[in-house]
Amino acid sequence: MQDSRQLKRERFSPVTYCLLGAALFLTMVLCICVGSVRITFSDTVTAVWNAVWGLPIPENIAKNIILNVRLPRVLCVVLAGAALSICGAAMQGLLRNPLADGSTMGVSSGAALGAVIAMATGFTLPGTSYGGIMVTAMAFAFGSLVLILSLAYMLDRSLSTSSIILIGVIFTMFISSIISLVITFSSDHTRSLNFWTLGSFSGVNYSQVKLLGLALLVCGGVLYRFSPELNAFAIGEDNARHIGVNVKRVKLVILITVSVLIGVCVSISGTISFVGLVMPHIARMLVGPNHRRLLPASLFSGAIFLLLADLTARTILSPIELSIGVVTSIVGAVAFVVIFCKTRKAG
Amino acid sequence: MIQMLQGNQVTVRYGSHAVVDGLSFHLKEGQWLMLVGPNGAGKTTLIETIAQGTSYSGRILWKGRDIRTLKSSELAQKIGVLSQRNNVGYAYTVEEVVGLGRYAYQSGLFSAKDDDGKAQIEKALEMTGLGELRHASMLTLSGGEVQRAFLAQVFAQNPQVLILDEPANHLDLKYQQHIFSLIRQWLKEPGRAVLSVVHDLGLARRYGTHAILMDHGKSVLQGTVDEVMAPDILQQVYEMDVYEWMREMLAQWQ
Numbered sequence: 197m198q199d200s201r202q203l204k205r206e207r208f209s210p211v212t213y214c215l216l217g218a219a220l221f222l223t224m225v226l227c228i229c230v231g232s233v234r235i236t237f238s239d240t241v242t243a244v245w246n247a248v249w250g251l252p253i254p255e256n257i258a259k260n261i262i263l264n265v266r267l268p269r270v271l272c273v274v275l276a277g278a279a280l281s282i283c284g285a286a287m288q289g290l291l292r293n294p295l296a297d298g299s300t301m302g303v304s305s306g307a308a309l310g311a312v313i314a315m316a317t318g319f320t321l322p323g324t325s326y327g328g329i330m331v332t333a334m335a336f337a338f339g340s341l342v343l344i345l346s347l348a349y350m351l352d353r354s355l356s357t358s359s360i361i362l363i364g365v366i367f368t369m370f371i372s373s374i375i376s377l378v379i380t381f382s383s384d385h386t387r388s389l390n391f392w393t394l395g396s397f398s399g400v401n402y403s404q405v406k407l408l409g410l411a412l413l414v415c416g417g418v419l420y421r422f423s424p425e426l427n428a429f430a431i432g433e434d435n436a437r438h439i440g441v442n443v444k445r446v447k448l449v450i451l452i453t454v455s456v457l458i459g460v461c462v463s464i465s466g467t468i469s470f471v472g473l474v475m476p477h478i479a480r481m482l483v484g485p486n487h488r489r490l491l492p493a494s495l496f497s498g499a500i501f502l503l504l505a506d507l508t509a510r511t512i513l514s515p516i517e518l519s520i521g522v523v524t525s526i527v528g529a530v531a532f533v534v535i536f537c538k539t540r541k542a543g
Numbered sequence: 544m545i546q547m548l549q550g551n552q553v554t555v556r557y558g559s560h561a562v563v564d565g566l567s568f569h570l571k572e573g574q575w576l577m578l579v580g581p582n583g584a585g586k587t588t589l590i591e592t593i594a595q596g597t598s599y600s601g602r603i604l605w606k607g608r609d610i611r612t613l614k615s616s617e618l619a620q621k622i623g624v625l626s627q628r629n630n631v632g633y634a635y636t637v638e639e640v641v642g643l644g645r646y647a648y649q650s651g652l653f654s655a656k657d658d659d660g661k662a663q664i665e666k667a668l669e670m671t672g673l674g675e676l677r678h679a680s681m682l683t684l685s686g687g688e689v690q691r692a693f694l695a696q697v698f699a700q701n702p703q704v705l706i707l708d709e710p711a712n713h714l715d716l717k718y719q720q721h722i723f724s725l726i727r728q729w730l731k732e733p734g735r736a737v738l739s740v741v742h743d744l745g746l747a748r749r750y751g752t753h754a755i756l757m758d759h760g761k762s763v764l765q766g767t768v769d770e771v772m773a774p775d776i777l778q779q780v781y782e783m784d785v786y787e788w789m790r791e792m793l794a795q796w797q
Contacts (some may be wrong), residue, residue, distance in 0.1 A: 440619025
C-alpha cells in the first residue's frame with residue numbers, strides 16, 4: 197500500500213530545460229511564420245539568424261514583417277507570458293492560495309489604473325518616454341496588493357483563500373469602472389478601455405522587449421533565489437517562521453518583486469488574465485510544487501501558452517484582431533474548471 | 544544547570560483581553576517543562592509568543608539575551624517549534640518538508656554548504672519511522688504521518704530547545720509512546736530542554752520533569768510535576784476531581 201503512494205516525479209533536469217527550450221523556440225518560429233502574410237520557416241530562421249550576426253538579408257525575404265513587426269511582438273509575448281506565469285506561481289506559493297494571481301487579486305487592474313492615470317495626467321519621468329507610466333503602474337500594483345491583503349486580513353486573520361479572492365474580484369470590478377471613467381474624461385485616447393482590461397500586443401517594439409526582458413531577468417532572478425522561502429510559505433507561514441525564515445522581510449521582497457514585474461507587463465500589454473492563474477497549476481502537475489523546479493516550468497509554460505493565445509487572437513478572425521485576453525480567458529477558464537475539479541477529486 | 548529560556552512578565556493582548564497575562568517562567572537544561580491547564584488558558588499563545596509569532600510585552604530571554612535581538616535563522620537554530628495545526632496545501636514530498644528543517648543553516652545567497660544537513664535529515668526520517676514514505680506526497684498521508692513528518696522537520700532543525708504543541712495530536716497509541724520516548728531520548732544529550740503543551744495529564748505526569756499550570760493567561764503554580772499536579776490544585780483549576788476521574792478511567796482496564 198505504501199508503494200502506491202510513492203510519487204514518481206521527474207527531476208527537472210537539464211534535459212527537461214532543453215526540451216522546454218526547444219518547444220518554446222519552435223512555437224516562436226511558428227508564431228513568426230503564421231499571419232496575414234505567410235512566411236516560410238527557412239525565411240524566418242534566415243532573417244533572424246542573419247540579423248543577429250549582422251549579415252545581409254536576401255532581398256526576397258519579407259524582412260520588415262519578420263524583424264520589425266512579428267519578432268518584437270513574439271519576444272514581448274514570450275517575456276510577458278513568462279513573467280505573468282512566474283508571478284502567479286510565486287503568489288500561489290507565498291499566500292498558500294491556489295487561486296492567487298495578479299488578475300484574481302486585483303494587482304493587474306491596480307497597475308492598469310496607475311498606467312491610465314499616468315497617461316491621462318501626462319506624468320513622465322525625465323529622459324524616458326515610458327518610465328512614468330511604468331513606475332506609476334508598479335506603484336499602483338504594489339498599493340493594490342497591500343490594500344487587498346490588509347482588507348482580507350481585517351476580514352479574517354487567517355487570510356483564507358476565499359476572502360482574498362472575494363476582495364480581489366470586487367476590487368477589480370471597482371477599478372475597471374474607475375479606469376473607464378479616467379479614460380472617458382482624458383484627452384489621450386491612444387489606448388482604449390479594451391486594451392487595459394483585455395490586453396493586446398499589437399504595435400510593440402524592441403524598446404519594450406528590452407524593458408520586459410530586463411524586468412524578467414531581475415525579478416525572475418529574485419523570485420528564483422527565494423525558492424526555498426516560497427516552499428516554506430507554501431507549506432505554511434507559521435512553519436516558515438519556525439524554520440527560521442524572516443517572514444516579514446521575505447513577504448515584502450516577494451510582493452514588491454511581483455508588483456514590479458506585473459506593473460511592467462501591464463503597462464506594455466494591458467491586463468491579461470488567467471495566464472498567471474492556470475499555467476502554474478499545469479507546471480505543478482508536471483514537476484511538483486517545489487519552486488526550484490516550479491518557477492522555471494511556469495516560466496516556459498506561460499511563455500508557450502501566451503504565444504499560442506496571441507497567435508489565435510490575431511489569426512482566428514483575420515483580418516480582425518481579437519484582444520488576447522479574450523483567448524486566454526476562454527481557454528484559461530475551461531482549463532481552470534478542469535483543474536479545479538481534478539484537484540477536488542484527488543484531494 | 545544552565546538557564547536556557549526565560550520569560551519575564553510576558554503579556555499578550557488581543558484587544559483589551561490579555562490572553563497571556565504577566566507570565567514569568569524559566570526553562571533549564573535537561574528539563575521537560577509541561578504547560579498544562581484547561582482550554583483557553585493561553586498555552587498555545589504562549590508557545591507562539593516564544594516563537595515570535597505574536598507581538599507581546601515583557602521579555603523573553605535566550606541564555607540571558609533578549610530573543611527579539613536574534614535573527615530569524617539564529618532563533619531557529621536554537622529553538623525548534625512543532626505547532627498544532629499542520630496541514631499542507633500542495634503535494635510536497637515528506638523529504639522536501641523535512642529538508643526545510645535545514646533552512647536556518649543554509650544562509651547566504653545560494654544555499655551555502657550545509658555539511659551536516661543530509662545526515663541530520665536521514666537521522667530525522669529514521670527516528671520518526673518515515674524512511675519508506677520519504678517520496679510520498681504530504682497530501683496522501685494520514686494525520687499521524689503528517690504529524691510525524693513535521694516532527695522529523697524539527698529534529699532535522701537540530702535545535703537546543705524543542706517547543707511542542709500537543710506532539711501526540713493525531714497519533715495512535717503506538718506512535719504516542721514512540722514519539723514521547725524519542726523526545727525523552729533526545730533530551731538526554733547535554734545542552735537540551737523541552738517545553739510542551741500536553742492536554743493529557745497522564746502523559747504530562749509520566750514524561751514531564753517540571754510543569755506550569757496555567758489558567759486564564761496566568762500561571763497558577765510552577766514547579767516539579769508532582770508539586771504542580773497535586774490533587775487540590777488541579778481540582779481548583781479544572782473545577783473537577785481530576786484524580787478521581789483518572790482513577791475511574793484506569794478502573795476500566797482492570
